[in-house]
Amino acid sequence: MKETIKQCFSERFGTAGTVYASSGRINLIGEHTDYNGGFVFPGAIDKAIMAEIKPNGTDKVRAYSVDIDEYAEFGLNEEDAPRQQWARYIFGVCREIIKRGGKVEGFDTVFAGNVPLGAGLSSSAALESCFAFALNDLFNDNKIDKFELAKIGQSTEHNYCGVNCGIMDQFASVFGKKDNLIRLDCRSLEYEYFLFKLDGYRLVLVDSKVKHELVDSPYNKRRASCEHVANVLGVETLRDAELADLEKVKDSISEEDYNRAKYVIEEKQRVLDVCDALEKGDYETVGDRMYKTHEGMSKLYEVSCIELDYLNDIAKECGVTGSRIMGGGFGGCTINLVKDELYDNFIATAKKKFAEKYGHEPQIYDVVISDGARKI
Numbered sequence: 001m002k003e004t005i006k007q008c009f010s011e012r013f014g015t016a017g018t019v020y021a022s023s024g025r026i027n028l029i030g031e032h033t034d035y036n037g038g039f040v041f042p043g044a045i046d047k048a049i050m051a052e053i054k055p056n057g058t059d060k061v062r063a064y065s066v067d068i069d070e071y072a073e074f075g076l077n078e079e080d081a082p083r084q085q086w087a088r089y090i091f092g093v094c095r096e097i098i099k100r101g102g103k104v105e106g107f108d109t110v111f112a113g114n115v116p117l118g119a120g121l122s123s124s125a126a127l128e129s130c131f132a133f134a135l136n137d138l139f140n141d142n143k144i145d146k147f148e149l150a151k152i153g154q155s156t157e158h159n160y161c162g163v164n165c166g167i168m169d170q171f172a173s174v175f176g177k178k179d180n181l182i183r184l185d186c187r188s189l190e191y192e193y194f195l196f197k198l199d200g201y202r203l204v205l206v207d208s209k210v211k212h213e214l215v216d217s218p219y220n221k222r223r224a225s226c227e228h229v230a231n232v233l234g235v236e237t238l239r240d241a242e243l244a245d246l247e248k249v250k251d252s253i254s255e256e257d258y259n260r261a262k263y264v265i266e267e268k269q270r271v272l273d274v275c276d277a278l279e280k281g282d283y284e285t286v287g288d289r290m291y292k293t294h295e296g297m298s299k300l301y302e303v304s305c306i307e308l309d310y311l312n313d314i315a316k317e318c319g320v321t322g323s324r325i326m327g328g329g330f331g332g333c334t335i336n337l338v339k340d341e342l343y344d345n346f347i348a349t350a351k352k353k354f355a356e357k358y359g360h361e362p363q364i365y366d367v368v369i370s371d372g373a374r375k376i
């Protein structure tokens with residue numbers, strides 16, 4: 001990927017710049033908890049967005065996307081917003097840095113990536129984090145701290161892309177560390193790295209290839225439900241609520257909002273259970289909580305779909321230790337914790353049964369936990 005980018009940059013701009021990358025992410029457990037002040041447990045993966053960048057001495061950004069084969073040129077003021085969605089991510093990052101008092105001047109860039117789009121692996125966070133990290137290095141002497149870089153990506157989603165997301169994806173992309181998952185407390189922003197080396201097990205993603213689109217999607221509605229229940233309970237976020245509190249207000253909220261909040265409150269505890277179990281090498285408990293998360297996301301939070309429920313059923317039938325839908329939902333991947341000796345059969349069965357029912361095989365990705373944002 002780096003060679004393609006470098007060749008393309010040189011052909012287009014007749015010079016060479018600096019190359020940066022940032023990664024997509026997995027999340028072992030803790031879904032839709034980030035914007036509720038709860039815990040998440042993600043890690044960066046070996047699939048990334050890479051960009052070559054060079055300041056061009058003007059007040060314009062000139063950007064080329066290798067994968068989409070499109071070029072965009074835009075200024076750095078609010079009214080200069082480009083129309084292409086991919087360019088809006090870059091524009092948003094520039095604007096969010098400027099809004100915080102940081103410096104961004106015109107630059108040329110060529111970028112490409114191998115984070116599958118719409119698979120729930122956060123290609124957009126990888127793109128935002130790559131540019132936030134790079135522009136901090138190129139124009140701001142790396143004075144913007146890492147949390148602020150993650151927040152710059154998150155605000156880009158809010159203000160330029162229409163997704164009212166939490167902090168998890170950009171956090172994982174910026175803070176990712178090889179062989180480590182990171183438990184983040186999204187209320188205090190305290191985090192802890194957990195060495196993640198599986199013994200006798202593998203972690204594999206099964207991508208249904210059903211595309212999800214979080215923009216204008218029910219994602220924002222889920223968040224609004226949670227905020228409504230928190231409001232009724234008189235707490236800042238659902239992190240501060242227990243199931244007993246929820247029962248007390250059951251009659252004054254809709255059944256739908258009750259179910260959403262129940263899922264979030266239960267998911268909070270599951271993250272802590274999984275972290276404890278991992279430290280003890282207790283993979284059965286890790287897997288049990290993954291299945292419970294899937295059930296909650298499917299029945300209570302209603303962000304699954306028939307294809308992902310089917311993949312979850314196949315995993316169960318094959319004796320897979322843990323399986324669940326991963327990421328925001330509405331399509332994408334399941335994440336599966338599989339014993340080494342069951343791996344081949346699981347993959348073959350999932351491919352065959354899924355293709356019989358839905359006409360195409362799912363895509364399989366072995367998970368490799370890698371570094372996050374970096375200069376190459």
Ligand code: GAF
Nearest residue numbers: 031032165166167168327328
């Ligand atoms: C998406 C969002 F971007 C994250 O902030 C998070 O809420 C996730 O869905 C669900 O856990 O990836």
